[in-house]
Amino acid sequence: MTTVAAYAAPAAKAPLERTTIERRPVGEFDILIDIKFAGICHSDIHQAREGWGEAIFPMVPGHEIAGIVSEVGPGVTKxxxxxxxxVGCLVDSCRECDNCKAGLEQYCTGGSVGTYNAIGKDGEPTYGGYAQKIVVDENFAVRIPDGLALDVAAPLLCAGITTxxxxxxxxxxxxxxxxxxxxxxxxxxxxxxxxALGAEVTVLSQSLRKKDDGLKLGADHYYATSDERTFQDLRGSFDLILSTVSAPLDFNAYLSLLKSEGALVNVxxxxxxISLNLFSVIGGGKTLAGSMIGGIAETQEMLDFCAxxxxxxxxxxIPAEEINxxxxxxxxSDxxxxxxxxTATI
Structure with a gap:
């Protein structure tokens, strides 16, 4: 076992504090990673505060992990x-179900294992990336291309693949x-x-506060959803709406912005x-769907695409002392x- 420094929530809604955790020995197919950067995802906050249900404490959040391999097991080939x-949101899966065989480990029906707030196959809780090191099976790590700096790559392990x-x-x-x-x-x-995929991109945001940023990052158009005219002017406009919002929405209003047979996908x-009038999807043959991260191979594809x-x-x-x-x-939204x-500051 290796003792490493980490930041953990000792209980639901409690401030995170510096502590130490034990990482398992490097097994035959494991790699030891010296974590250099760890992104803070809104999911970390949901789970540390039990917004999505009962959780495991103490909790070391973090599933946007970028680092350097410092040790490999004798069977490691990758x-x-x-x-x-x-390392992203998963550190293991059953590897045998149809979804796993199809590269959809995120939908594993035999029991996927989250990077944190989960129980591993050894029966021990998993601890995430707000730590100095992590041990993971080589099949659940991905290679960060040389063209991506580690700090800007870390959030891609969740935010990048999720979109x-x-x-x-x-x-x-x-x-x-x-x-x-x-x-x-x-x-x-x-x-x-x-x-980058070549679509005509519109941002729908509560206000126009970030309009300049949105246009600089590649948006062609930017509208405020707080303006009722937005829903009048854009009615029937989009083939696809990707909702990244973690607050309740008026889905009937947003579905009205789709073209016939368009899709509103929630991440x-x-x-x-939520509440929904089904005529909002029946009329126009529209789709209301969801999506959860991506499989390991697709995560690698995404990293290569971004690079x-x-x-x-x-x-x-930020330094670790500013996590709370x-x-x-x-x-x-600040x-x-x-x-x-x-993570050098942990």
Whole structure:
């Protein structure tokens, strides 16, 4: 076992504090990663505060991990010491179900294992990336291309794949009109990726406060959803709307912005149930769907795509002592656009 420094929530809604955790020994197919940067995802806050249900404490959040391989097990073939790697939201799955065999480990029916707030196959809780090191099976790490700095790459392990996967699945590209709902940690990556895929991109945000940023990142249009005229002017406009918002929405209003047979896909996960008039989807044959991260192979594809197009996340690097302040700032949308922890400060 290896003892490493980490930041953990000792209980639900409690401030995170510096502590130590034990990492398992490096097994035959494991790699030990010296974590260099860890992104702060809104999911971390939901789980540390039990917004999505009962959780496991103490909790070390963090599933946007970028670092350097410092040790490999004797059976490892994919990585060597010194490789630049990342770990996202999963550290294991059953590997045997149809979804796992199809590269959809995120939908594993036999029991996927989250990077934190989960129980591993050894029966022990998993601890995430707000730590100095992590041990992970080589099959659940991905290679970070040389063209991506580790700090801007870290958020891609969740925010990048969470937006890339549905944009690819619903064929965002030339000739398609795509709206990104929300201009935050997920939304700003959605804008970059949809633009790079060749779609005509519109941002739908509560206000015009971030309009200049949105246009700079690749949006063609930017509208405020607080303005009722937006819903009149854009009615029937979009092939695809990607919602990155984690608050309850008037889905009937947003579905009205779709073309016939268009899709509204949710990657934001509100804590509260939603209400829906089914005629909003029946009329026009529209789709209301959801998407959750992506498989390991698709995550690698996303990283390579971002490197090819020369972008990572827009970040603010912080020392570990500012994690709790960062949580509060995320909740008030006071970040452009992803906090990243310099784990050397843990």
């Amino acid at each position: 990585y060597t010491v010194g490789d630049r790697v990342g 890339y996967s549905p944009l690819k699945r619903w064929n965002a590209g030339p000739g398609k009109k795509v709206a990104i709902l929300g201009m935050g940690g997920l939304g700003h990556m959605g804008v970059k990726i949809a633009h 934001g996960a509100p804590e509260e149930p 090819e197009h020369g972008f990572g996340a827009e970040i603010e690097v 302040d960062a949580y509060e700032r995320v909740l008030t 970040v452009r656009y992803r906090f990243v922890i310099d």
